[in-house]
Amino acid sequence: MSEIMVQMSGITMDFGAVRALENVSLSVKQGHIHALVGENGAGKTTLMRILYGAIQPTEGSVQIGGEEKHFRSQDEAIHAGVGMVSQHYSIIPELTQLDNLMVGAEPGWLIPRAAAKTRADELAQRMGFEFEWDALSEGIGPAQAQKLEILKLLWRDSQIMILDEPTAMLTPADSDLLYGKLRELANAGATVIVVTHRLPEVMEYCDEVTVLRSGQLIGSKVVSETNSAELAEMIVGHAIEFQKPDKFDAGEVVLSVSGLSVKGDRGDEAVKSASFELRAGEFVGLAGVDGNGQRELFLNLMGLQPTLGGGITLDEVDITRHSTSERLLNGMRLIPEDRHEEAVIEDWSIEENGILGLQRSGSVKSGMAINGSAKAAIAERITTLFPTKFDHVHQRFGALSGGNQQKVVNARAFEGNPRVILAFQPTRGIDIKVSELVFQKLRAFARSGGAVVMVNFDVDDLIEHCDRILVINHGEVFEPRPEESHDRAAIGRLMVGAQ
Amino acid sequence: MNWKLILLTLGAFILIWVAFLVTGVSTVEGLQQMVKGSMGSARGWTGTLREMTPLLLLGIAVFVGLRAGLFNIGADGQFNIGALCGVFVALNYQGPGAIIVALLAGCVGGALWAWPAGLIKAHRGGHEVITTIMLNNLAFFLTLALVKGPLKDPNAQSPTSANVADAAFLPYIFESGNIKISLGWVFGIVAVIGLWTWLKKTVSGYELEATGANPKAAETAGVKTKAVTVRAMLLSGMIAGFAGAIQVLAFEHRFYSGFSPGYGFDALGVALLAGNSPIGLLPSSLLFSVISKGVTSVSLLGVPKGMNGILIGLVVIVFAAMRYRKAVKNDG
Structure with missing residues (x-):
């Protein structure tokens, strides 16, 4: 048949x-x-x-x-x-959901909206989906x-x-x-x-x-x-070995978040009184359904999203009111969620993007000038840390494939003596072998005395690679009981708020 | 697949031909006279370089804004204010370093005139195109009122200030026969090199370009984009004001109604034509001044000055089309 x-x-x-x-x-x-x-x-x-x-x-x-x-x-x-x-x-965020459905395949020069909506409803019903056809698609x-x-x-x-x-x-x-x-x-x-x-x-x-x-x-x-x-x-082409996390002793507290509340883009409380600590050596996963405050939490930790209450200390220094620039200088690093918009300037070269975020750090900035050899050295390192396909460091960043862009952005986070790396989906678009390497490098960085928090929507990745898993649901951060720390079902329950 | 471009260039030439035809001058003769008048003689070059000075300086002003993501349409107004400030200081202060003080006054005047646009853009999101156009109008009428009133030369019929003292003339650095090169032109060249160095080699220049290229990524990288926006607008206005003061001290020696024949607007074309590097400002401002000076000389044959606008317009359109094609290609 x-x-x-x-x-x-x-x-x-x-x-x-x-x-x-x-x-x-x-x-x-x-x-x-x-x-x-x-x-x-x-x-x-x-x-x-x-x-x-x-x-x-x-x-x-x-x-x-x-x-x-x-x-x-x-x-x-x-x-x-x-x-x-x-x-x-x-x-297209500025169009209604119905317009987005039709765009490029409109029924005719004049759009009979009522008929279009009826058909849209039929299709949605057949699939068991629900849409607000007249609402804008943003968000x-x-x-x-x-x-x-x-x-x-x-x-x-x-x-x-x-x-x-x-x-x-x-x-x-x-x-x-x-x-x-x-x-x-x-x-x-x-x-x-x-x-x-x-x-x-x-x-x-x-x-x-x-x-x-x-x-x-x-x-x-x-x-x-x-x-x-x-x-x-x-x-x-050959069998892969998955490396299990090794045993280690967590060191002193590197990052401490207490009672942190973060204002969301719509004025809501996107993170509600979150408290957790990261110790030196730890590779921590943050599980949660997308849109539950992960983004706002990370942005706030970098000084990019307004704080409603609570505080953050980095190496026992209160950084709650520090600017993004100061946090970067003190070793906070973000691998952002939106690579195109937040992480790079696609029209610039790989080399110029290599120092984005590091432009004021000690190795790059000498007096008022940018140290050219430091810039070149960073470009060299960030294109070789993970196997990256590129022609030369002066080529347009946007010319790299998505996965290769992500590798360079990941590698950049290791530059300039970081203390804490906040990684949002760092293996997005990257194949299994290199993903494995990304996890390894993140863990190795933590073991050398830093700390890592990783958001990953693939819970299996978190369970497999992280020492400890936190769960965020509706802006609240939970930690599973120690005996269930790597239990897929327990984490899944916390993710949807069923305890 | 470049036939579209060839067609476009051909179309531009046909338009030029028709434009000359309408004025009753043979196209070949007209274009010959333009080249001769602007580049064919020492006198022609002197005029071309004089024309190039404000276009280059204002081009730099607009260019700085563009790199920070700001479209400073207000260069013309800042130019007028800078010139007026320069005249005012030069008329009232004849002490040591009078020239420098007058130039500084021009810088401050231009910067202050651009400041509100920068503040509104950074903190209220008001578009700089709107605000700077408004500020242009304010500058135009304010300077007109001043040269009709308190600053008017009592001995003159038309609304104009008095001439500044000879001691406040910006010197020519090269003078031989009919060739004269003003110090103001040299400032323009130096400023281009300085701007290139600043943008490519310094942290603050890097942060300015990052803000212009992708403000969100710049913010994530710790750049205080609001402050950068305000500073870029101040710098752009400062350079435009400086250009105004130079124009007074080097060439005009007074301020009068209709002081700027629209240099600030031609400068938008100069900056756009320059592409991504400040070095491009040199050929683009030269091209604009050759056209402008050439049209002045061809006007002896009876071609109206409006030809200037037609030619510059065509150059900008053809170039914009070329760049657009490139941009589309880059995006795959």
């Missing part, structure tokens, strides 16, 4: 002198959820962009439903029933944005749905829900392709899996006939 819906054969893609894909084939059956896995730069997204008509392959053919297609644009792909949700959602969370993106595909009658890293920003519960819905769609005849590097998801929810490595097809498997270990080996 399952017919091949998508058949890509002999796809080769050259970008100038760089060969991104070489003779790759992919076949996906109708009604299946097909996972496409591989490391960063393996060519997953490139392959999907070809299927979606965003780029044209150098060689090879694409067949949809047995018919050869040569898409010259995304429009043509959309007309042929192919839809894609990219990693960065394309929700909708990632889970809701994801749902809206999926509805956009349905609105366009897409039969083939491509989702690029769909769970990157979702909580475990939302991820489960998402895959549940995808299964319903697949059962109803849709063909779903998921680009991911989370193997547990592949094992649990997908029917088939195709592995790419360095632009080459490594193989396709039926999920029920393989296992994580085999897949991991196919992805990286």
